[in-house]
Amino acid sequence: MSEEQQGPRWGRWLVVGVLVAAGWGIVRGGGHPTDPVPSGAPSTSASADAGRAPGAADGPSASAAPTKPSKPSGPYDPADYAAPVRRFAAEAGVNPQLLMAILYNESYKPHDPELERAWQRGKPDASFGIANMHRAAFDDTKPGRPFASRQWEELPDDRGLAVQAAAWHLHDLAAQLPARVSAPLNHDELLALGYNAGAGNMLAFARGVKVGAQAQSYLDRLHDNWAKSGTAVQ
Template identity: 60%
Template sequence: MAERGAKWPWVVVVLGVLAIWAFQPGDDSAPAPAGAPPAGAASAPASGSPAPDSSSSPRASGDYTPPHFVPEVRRYAAEAGIDPQLLMAILFNESYKPHGPDVERAWQKMKPEASFGVANMHRAAYEECRRGRPFADRPWEDLPDDPALAVRAAAWHLHDLGAQLPAKWSGSYNRNELMALGYNTGAGNMLAFARGANPGPEARSYLDRLHDNWAKSGELVKA
């Protein structure tokens, strides 16, 4: 779910976060920002919620790039009954901005409606797709700290978009293309594209990036 006009503001946020880190004292006596977890500790899940999936640990490595999440993509695409190549391509499409809890929360302070997690999911989409799912008790605020949850939610959101497509449509796009357009622009627009409407420049650009990312996504998940 790309955020319009976000490229350069993201640079400002990243530079701001790096500046904060650079001027922190080197010992452990410096007070942590309000609400931040202790250094080296993962954020505690909400009461009654399971701990974040330990199969991905980018917080330790600093690696939030899509290839890091091949196991999660395979696992949760199968769980949701969608094409893993599509899910991986979506992660590549959504990797246009830096990820990580500190950066994402800094950005959200500037833009409260910003998306969260490695799949850039907005709150409304997450709240809808988690209903009745195995992660129903996990709040949207967990997404930056738990990339596996973010991948799982994206898989089920794509599943829900696909479930809304008619058995046949008149548009020229295939099922995966329409689901990707739905992920970027919403279900209503996806259905309009299925009926033959033409995507605007931003949606067209998203689809072009999907095509650019398609082959490498397939190589990763099918290797």
Template identity: 60%
Template sequence: MAEQRRGVRMRWLVLPAAALMAWGCVRGGGAGPGSAGPPSRTPAPASTASANPSPSPSPNGAYDPAAFAPQVRTYAKKAGISAQLLMAILYNEAYKPHDPAFERSWQKYKPDAAFGIANMHRAAFDQTKRGRDFAARSWEELPDDRALAVEAAAWYLHDMSAQLPAHWQGPYSREELMALGYNAGGGNMAAFARGAKPGSQASDYLSRLRDNWSKAGKAVG
């Protein structure tokens, strides 16, 4: 069994270029890497925090976001957001291998790939860190510093919350709109708040958030 796990890990860490490119095609792309797809007649956002999921085996056994519950509670409180929402986002973003070597190998083939356990893109990180305690930190540190990844995600969600109008149309809660903003960017989040219908990728992200909601609550409760 251990030999089999090592074999899986090596296949992900020493992937040939063709396999990496094929994986990238499945994941999709967009103006904001990992954009969840804009609603009808709404321009794609300049930057998004997260990447779109695709089925991916884990190179080193299961990764459990609940292990970072203390960091989630700490940074959610500092950012003034729901710890349950932040944990649910981590569960949503746990679809791919979060191995520093893998992430850097993949980034060589896809320079706009996301980094860290919260799958944050460079532009989103650089925008979020301005004026914050981690302003001197670099996006390249995210694969190795998971606490930094959680902190950045918390403040990105804070910024999404600040962009929401006082009232909005549609069936979404504030937390659901913030999660859509995390995945699709602030521009699309605002469109969803006005009543625009999310595309299939954003809808899938929201469905997984709802599936993970109870589990996230137990993790941070």
């Protein structure tokens, strides 16, 4: 699911952060209504009147109640989500340590919702949420699942949903693996490679195809994150 192989990572996120900050300055200065919404504003696209009490007056005398941030922001540590990892791993029948290690692998970029959406506007095929899930993977995973009515666009704002979708995606990948594999890789390693490189590549690796440099880099980071992932989900 990661996009790290498509050019310098943090440099691009720094540019996006500057653009988001610039947009916030425009909004505060009375910018155009279509400017990006500040990160502290509600995540819905409803009009400003939607939250107004019935009969509230228009004009300068109307007072607006302060809004609370509705989106996760600030420093992100996958270990903070150990509880939903355990819960949804059990729900989907996957190894919680594997699910946590994937969150660590996918934490290479900032997971602020506004930054993710700003990035996606310039890169429509970008992934969303703390598990870096692409739209096609999410839509293929959700039918018949507890989150079947949810939308991919909700992933940046609902980290629990992101964990749940990743858990069930791993479940679906596991269902595709043959009972016996011809590779020096264990079950969890193959699932991690499937999450990163897709089911087709996972099955090729299971048949004994040599893991390439990019997939090996993902696998190496999985190994680096494995011990702390196990500690986090205990």
